[in-house]
Amino acid sequence: MNQKPPTSPDRKTNGSNGKSLTKILVVDDDADMLRLLSLRLGAAGYGVTAVDSAEAALARLEVLRPQLVLSDVRLPGMDGLALFDAVQARLPGLPVILLTAHGSIPDAVDATLRGVFSYLTKPFDGKELMAAVERALALSAAARPVAGSAGEAWRAEIVSRSAVMDEVLSEARLVAPSDASVLIRGESGSGKELLAQAIHRASPRAHGPFVAVNCSAIPEALLESELFGHVKGAFTGAVAHHRGLFQSADGGSLFLDEIGDMPPALQVKLLRVLQERQVRPVGAQQSIVVDVRILSATHRDLDAALAQGDFREDLYYRLNVVTLTLPPLAERREDIALLAQHFLQRLATKYSKPLKGFAPDALSLLSTAAWPGNVRQLHNVVEQVCALATTPLVPLALVQRALRVPTVEVLGFTEARNRFERSYLVGLLKLTDGQVADAARLAERNRTEFYRLLQKHGLTPGLYRGESPDGDNAEPPVAD
Numbered sequence: 001m002n003q004k005p006p007t008s009p010d011r012k013t014n015g016s017n018g019k020s021l022t023k024i025l026v027v028d029d030d031a032d033m034l035r036l037l038s039l040r041l042g043a044a045g046y047g048v049t050a051v052d053s054a055e056a057a058l059a060r061l062e063v064l065r066p067q068l069v070l071s072d073v074r075l076p077g078m079d080g081l082a083l084f085d086a087v088q089a090r091l092p093g094l095p096v097i098l099l100t101a102h103g104s105i106p107d108a109v110d111a112t113l114r115g116v117f118s119y120l121t122k123p124f125d126g127k128e129l130m131a132a133v134e135r136a137l138a139l140s141a142a143a144r145p146v147a148g149s150a151g152e153a154w155r156a157e158i159v160s161r162s163a164v165m166d167e168v169l170s171e172a173r174l175v176a177p178s179d180a181s182v183l184i185r186g187e188s189g190s191g192k193e194l195l196a197q198a199i200h201r202a203s204p205r206a207h208g209p210f211v212a213v214n215c216s217a218i219p220e221a222l223l224e225s226e227l228f229g230h231v232k233g234a235f236t237g238a239v240a241h242h243r244g245l246f247q248s249a250d251g252g253s254l255f256l257d258e259i260g261d262m263p264p265a266l267q268v269k270l271l272r273v274l275q276e277r278q279v280r281p282v283g284a285q286q287s288i289v290v291d292v293r294i295l296s297a298t299h300r301d302l303d304a305a306l307a308q309g310d311f312r313e314d315l316y317y318r319l320n321v322v323t324l325t326l327p328p329l330a331e332r333r334e335d336i337a338l339l340a341q342h343f344l345q346r347l348a349t350k351y352s353k354p355l356k357g358f359a360p361d362a363l364s365l366l367s368t369a370a371w372p373g374n375v376r377q378l379h380n381v382v383e384q385v386c387a388l389a390t391t392p393l394v395p396l397a398l399v400q401r402a403l404r405v406p407t408v409e410v411l412g413f414t415e416a417r418n419r420f421e422r423s424y425l426v427g428l429l430k431l432t433d434g435q436v437a438d439a440a441r442l443a444e445r446n447r448t449e450f451y452r453l454l455q456k457h458g459l460t461p462g463l464y465r466g467e468s469p470d471g472d473n474a475e476p477p478v479a480d
Contacts, residue, residue: 022047022067022068023047023049023065023066023067023068024041024046024047024066024068024069024070024133025049025051025061025066025068025070026041026048026049026050026071027050027052027053027056027057027070027071027072027080028050028052028075028099029052029053029074029075029076030072033072034050034052035050037050037070040129040130041133044130046133049064049066053075053076053078054071054075054077054083054086055077057069057083058083058086058087058090061091062090065091065163066094067095067137068094068095068096068097068136068137069084069087069094069095069096070096070097070099071083071096071097071098071099072098072099072100073098073100080099080100081098081114083096084096084098084111084114084115085114088115095137096116096117097116097117097118097119097120097132097133097136098116098118098120099121099124100119100120101121101122101123117132117135117136118132118136120132153201154173154176154202155169155172155173155198155201155202157198158194158195158198159339160332160335160338160339161338162327162332162334162335165327165335168324168325168326168327169198171322172195172198172199172202172324173202175199175322176198176199176200176202176203177202177203177204179293180322181274181293181294181295181296181319181320181321181322182196182199182296182321182322182323183296183297183298183302183320183321183322184296184298184323184324184325184326185298185299185325185326186299186326186327186328187299187326187328187374188373188376189329189373189375189376189377190326190327190328190329190374190375191375192257192299193212193255193257193297195326196212196253196255196295196297197210197255199253199295200252200253200255200293205251205252208250208251208252209248209249209250209253210249210252210255211245211248211249211252211253212254212255212257213226213254215256215257215258215259215261215262216257217258220263220265220266223262223263223266224266224269225244225281225282226244226245227244227246227266227279228244228246228269228273228280228281228282229242229246229247229281229282230242230244230281230282230283230284231281231282231283235283242281246273246290246292247279247288247290249290249292250292252292252293253293253294253295254293254294254295255295255296255297256294256295256297256319257297258297258298258299258300259296259297259298260298260299260302260311261298261300264310264312267311267312267315270315271312271314271315271318273290274294274315274319275318277290277291277292278290294319296319302316302320328371328374329374329375329377329378330370330371333367336366336367336371336378337363337366337367339375339378339379340358340363340378341357343378343383343386344357344382344386344394347382347383347387348386350386351386351387353386353389355386355389355392355393355394356392356393357393357394358393358394359393359394361396362393362394362395362396362398362399365399365400365403366378369405380402381402381403384398384401384402385398385401388401418457421453421456421457422457422459425439425443425453425454425457425459426459428442428443429459429461430464432464433464433465434461434462434464435461435465436461
């Protein structure tokens with residue numbers, strides 16, 4: 001059966017099996033080659049997007065978020081190697097396979113030294129191509145099951161659909177199987193401990209303990225004992241042996257939060273533990289072997305701390321084998337509505353309230369707020385509105401209150417004047433104890449006109465002097 005050439009440079013082919021969830025971006029200016037690659041990959045069950053230039057590929061990169069780029073080297077405009085450099089700048093670690101009819105050993109060496117996953121020469125062998133594709137996808141951090149599947153359980157607590165978070169999670173998934181120490185950077189409240197837990201769950205240590213400690217929350221005098229343990233009688237108050245968090249985390253992961261606040265004296269002892277893989281409890285004569293993976297986090301600028309001598313350089317490099325940086329919530333605004341609804345559903349169950357969601361203007365305010373406290377602040381705001389809500393949809397006023405945002409209402413001139421008039425008349429009636437004649441005199445209006453204003457705004461003078469409204473209403477207007 002003959003195949004028609006693509007009618008446009010952008011063509012998608014979806015297979016019928018689970019591989020179609022894996023997206024491959026194919027780039028070639030030869031229409032016949034583009035068709036051949038699309039058919040071959042599509043027949044293997046992959047989702048294929050085909051374009052005829054590097055520029056077109058880059059335009060689709062962020063939206064498509066492919067797991068693999070397969071590109072010709074010789075392209076009009078930007079060539080394949082330049083495309084590779086641009087891809088790595090935008091999505092580090094995304095595998096790229098290059099194809100060329102002008103292959104040479106120097107070209108192949110240069111490409112692989114620059115990080116290109118594979119370099120194949122046209123005409124290529126179909127089996128060789130598919131084998132390279134499968135190897136690249138197997139090693140790709142982005143080639144993971146879709147969110148919500150069983151394979152995503154490791155990151156189930158991290159709710160996101162933003163490209164920047166997707167990249168962080170891809171890197172986290174890639175580093176998880178190793179025992180490399182990971183330093184997580186990010187502002188307070190951005191979810192550093194959640195990411196550490198996700199890395200632990202995706203690692204071979206997932207069945208072992210995950211132990212977390214905030215280094216800034218424990219007094220310096222107690223932190224050593226808390227980390228390394230102590231023996232009975234080691235100091236006043238040591239009435240029993242204490243294992244310490246390193247021993248508690250044996251076989252699992254230890255998360256050292258706010259590591260940048262660790263006192264210098266303890267930095268030395270921590271470095272020794274990391275080097276020797278042994279801990280010596282306070283007051284003990286012998287060390288104890290521990291098998292622990294270290295995950296750490298900080299909101300501080302450790303590079304500045306190094307320059308100032310507040311943090312040891314040798315410890316820094318022990319902890320900072322791999323760095324992951326969590327973006328602030330303000331840089332992942334597409335996640336705000338998703339997170340808010342996620343928190344609302346959980347908290348509605350907690351408070352036994354039939355909450356369905358947020359009113360549109362309330363959700364708009366959440367999505368545009370500054371969020372200096374990041375995800376933690378968003379959770380607190382949602383919890384507050386959940387506790388106070390009395391309707392299925394959370395109104396704008398509750399969100400404004402939780403965010404401490406002044407209520408600013410833009411009114412038309414007529415409505416603003418009416419509100420002022422009513423407020424002014426109420427003030428006069430209160431001031432004069434509901435005496436219309438006195439109130440009219442203060443307003444510099446005759447009684448007939450003043451009564452007309454009261455009727456316009458539905459105000460009853462008798463209510464302001466503790467008498468029955470009927471008595472006042474019975475008083476006929478008198479013209480001056």
